[in-house]
Amino acid sequence: MQTTNCFHCGDTCTGTPITFDEKPFCCAGCKTVYEIFSSNDLSYYYDLQEAAGTTPKAIEGKYDFLDNEEIISRLTEFNDGAVQIVNLYIPTIHCSSCIWILENLNKLNPQVTNSQVDFPQKTIRVTYKQEGISLKELVLLLAKIGYEPYISLEDFEGSKKTTDKSLLYKLGVAGFAFGNVMFLSFPEYFDLGSSAASGGEYWLNKYQDVFRWLMFVFSLPVVFYAASDYFVSAFKGLRAKILNIDVPIALGIVVLFLRSTFDITFNLGSGFFDSLTGLVFFLLLGKFFQQRTYSFLSFERDYKSYFPIAITRLTPNGKEETVPVQEIAKGDRILIRNEEMIPVDGKLTYGNAQIDYSFVSGESEPVSKKIGEQIFAGGKQLSGVIEMIASKSVSQSYLTQLWGNAVFKTDKATAFQNLTDSIGKRFTIGVLSIAFLATAFWLFYDPGKALNVFTAVLIIACPCAIALASPFTLGNMLRIFGKKKFYIKNTQTIEQLAKIDTAIFDKTGTITTTQKSTAHYEGMPLTPDEESILKNTIRASNHPLSRSLYDLLKEQDIITLDEYEEHIGNGLKSSKDDIKMKIGSANFVGKFTTENLMDTSIYISSNNAYKGRYVFHNQYREGLSSVFKNMSETLNLAILSGDNEGEKERLEALLPKLTPLYFNQKPETKLNFIKTLQDQGKKVLMVGDGLNDAGALAQSNVGIAISENINVFSPACDAILDASKFQQLYQYILASRKSIQIIKMSFVLSLLYNCIGLYFAVTGQLEPVIAAILMPLSSISIVVFTTIMTNLLGRKLS
Structure with missing residues (x-):
């Protein structure tokens, strides 16, 4: 009787199948799902993979x-x-x-x-x-x-899910069965069953069949339980027309089991149950080791200690102090400036909150919040300064999840991972070809060795080691970089960083430091009210010059501004009572003369009347000249600054000759500049302060935000570099390149191992059980090699 499979889930239809749209379904649930997909233009679901669905369950009242x-x-x-x-x-x-x-x-x-x-x-x-x-x-x-x-x-x-222990159970079953099968196979190993002694045959000969069928019984849970994941993975891969690395493994297990069962059924021998159970046990042992190693790397890369994100906390006496964000506790008063991210859930206690939650929800429309209302971590304040009371401690892992949110992922794909996948696929095809050709040869030359050769080839040449090289190398480098205060979003960023040939730097807040800046005032004196509005306006801004000037100005009472606006790349507008102030560039405040405009300055106007300016004396980061000199040996360099040309001569003296310097660059101009370079085939690194450079950071192949004492956490960047490690930037780039070399060396080692193993397997000199032991050992050796090499590389980083 011909069976009919459900079009949706692929299960066998028991009884009379339900027919709809000329397609069979096992139940009304599957038919309903098909109707839903069809009516919503989602029938492409079935083109991706035949019978890919699952049978829906009746859940009325359950939720x-x-x-x-x-x-x-x-x-x-x-x-x-x-x-x-x-x-x-x-x-x-x-x-x-x-x-x-x-x-x-x-x-x-x-x-x-x-x-x-x-x-x-x-x-x-x-x-x-x-x-x-x-x-x-x-x-x-x-x-x-x-x-x-x-x-x-x-x-x-809100507790953590328990660890899946199914692999541990399967490993235990396979180990127990392997030990017993080996014990029961001793008479076969030493040929005790057919030996004779004075007085008659060995008593073992009488129980030989019992021992063989016991081995068969012990192999059943190994094949149908412990090895089930390999069959499921291979079946799904074949059904999706994907040749994954589990296909040759599953094939080897099936061949071993069927051949062994055939041998004992027709009394042709003891079969290969020891090899079969040993194969599965050692495969699972290698898988368990990999899982434990990944868990170790995940623990080592705990993002709670990663991001150099600081926040301003208000002390009970009203003083402001900068603290690491993970130190925020429930009940702390927190100051959130304009364009700054909210690090914890809490209640609004002061200010006009206009919060952009697009970072969290993808909704770009700002949300207004009133004093006393709840605000959530991940939102970005858009309208001046606010204060809040934290309702819980910081969950740094939540911010990490936001950083990796797919909404903000740009198409910065790497070819190296595709290379790994491509090698794995081609390797599997090659292994299957070699296995069948070698088996065909031995069937003609010596049929007794054909099965051993077939299974040994399938086991010894599995490309698991190749697949492990990249994730273990880059995963360990991710951890090492984190310890060196270079915080990278993911392993793909390391691959991209290794390929860059052009580096673009912002100036203010990137190659300059606000820690040691000084400024003097030129112009008409400000009234006490104007000084108060000035202080409270720049208090809300996160621009490096605003933060520097805020620290230099004398103390003022905190007041609530009537209006506050920040115009990215231009300046700030605010008002209080009958005073309206503009703070920013000369053009922004209405200073149109060119006299002494080449200095780095903040200009001020009150009620549309120019008042004066604060002239800054930039302090460049220590080691700037040596960093640029070293990088210029292998990279094309350029400066893109939103400031004027006041620092041009000084920069020309500090940087390598002929380094391109571009001034008066707006955020969109920086983005277009990088896009033009990429259109020319350049791989571009953008180093900025994470504020006005968000577009350029997102457009670049790798965007690095320099972090000092402010919250520069940005979804646009791929990495955050602690400002104290600026001198080591080029070392990190070189380390990324060397990590790719380590991966390539791992490929060579793996291929060398497979070539040697294949020689012994094809020539019939390698028993399947030995191959089963060697295969996970090869994977472990690759992990050990990559870990040692990356740790040695990490020690060279300062």
Whole structure:
């Protein structure tokens, strides 16, 4: 009787299948999901992968607890009354089709504004409008299309999910079976069963068949439980027409099991159950080692200690102090300046809050908040200075998640990862070809060795070591850079940094430091009211010159401004009572004469009347000349500054000859300048202060923000460099290049190992069990090699 498979989930249809649109379905749930996809123009889901769906379950009344506001507030990571963001664990995510449909939830319900899948973690982060769809309705929608979330008490309490111990259980089963099968195989190893002695045969000969069938029994949980992940992975890869590295492994296990079962059934021998269980055990042992190593790297790269983000905390007596953001505790009073990110959840206590939550939710419309209302971490203040009371301590991992938010990821793809994937795919095809050719040869020359050769080739030449070289090398470099106060977003950034051939620098706040700047005032004296408005206006700004001048001015009472505006690249506007002030560039405040305008200055006007200016004496970062001299040996350099040419002669004396200097550059001009270079085939590094350079940082291949004592955290940048490590910038670039060389050396080592192993396997000199031991050892050796080499490289960094 011919079986019919469900068009949606691929399961066998028991009984009479439900037919709809000339397609069979196993149940009404699968038929409904197909209707939903078809009516919402999502039928491309089935083109990605045949029978990719899962059977939806009946869940009526199961999620009624999601009507409780307290539970909703605990489960959601962001909830401002209009937009909610929730992270849900979905165990049934298993393929590219799942990712595609889950990241297109907005087509099923337009109230879902964004959905991002983390495939390794099997989670989805959904941003949705609360008025249009509730959390309960969202969960029901996911369950209806076959992706029911798993929500537990741990999620409600905010605790960490327990570690998946399934690999440990499988390793235990495989190890137990391997030990027993080896013990039962001793008579076969020493040929005791067929030996004779005075008085008759060995008693072992009488139980030989029992021992062999016991080995068969011990192999069953190994094949059907411990090795199940390899079969599932290989099947999904083949179904998606992808030849992954688990295909030859699964094939080897199947061949060993079937051949061994055939041998003992027809009494042809003891089979290869020892090799089979040993293969699975050592494969899982290598996998366990990899998992533990990844966990170690993840722990070492704890982002709580990574970002040099500082925030201004107000002491009980009203003094301002700069502290690391992770030191903020519940109940602290925090000062948030214009364009500064809110680091913790809390309540607004002072000022006019216009908060841009696009960093969190993707919604670009600013949200107004009144005193006493809740404000959330990740928002950016857009209208002057505000004060807040922290309602919880800082969750740095939350800010890390924001930094990696796919909304802000630009197309900075690397070719090196594609190279790794390409090598793995071609290697697998090569291995299968060699295995079949070698087996065909031995079937003709010596059939007794054919199976051993086939399985040994499949096992020894698995490209696992090649696949491990890149993530372990770059992962360890990520950790090392972090310890050296160079905080990189991800491993792809290291790959890109190794390829750059052009470096562009901003001037103010990047190659200059505000720590030692001095300034003097030229012009008409300011009235006490004007001095107070000036101090309170620049108090709200995060521009390096504003911060420097704020520290130099005398103390003033804190007042609430009637109006405040910051014009990026130009200056500040504010008003209080009947006084309106402009603070910024000469043109911005209405100073149109060219006399003495070449100095770095902040100009001031009051009620449209020019008052005067503060002239700054820039202090360049220590070691600037040596940094540029060293970098100029291998990189093209340039300065892009928004300031005037007042420092041109001084810079020409400090920098290598013929270094291009461009002044009066607006933010959009910097971005276009970098884009022009990229159109010429250049790989561009942009180093800025993270404020006015956001566009240029995002456009560049690698954007590095220099951090001093202010909050420069920016989604546009790829890395944050502590200002104290500016002199080591070129060392970090060279270290990135050397890490790529380490990966290439690992490739060579892996290929060399595989060539040697293949020689012994093809010539029939390598037993499958030995190959099973050597394969994970090769992976471990690559991990050890990359770890040692990157640690040696890290020691050379100061």
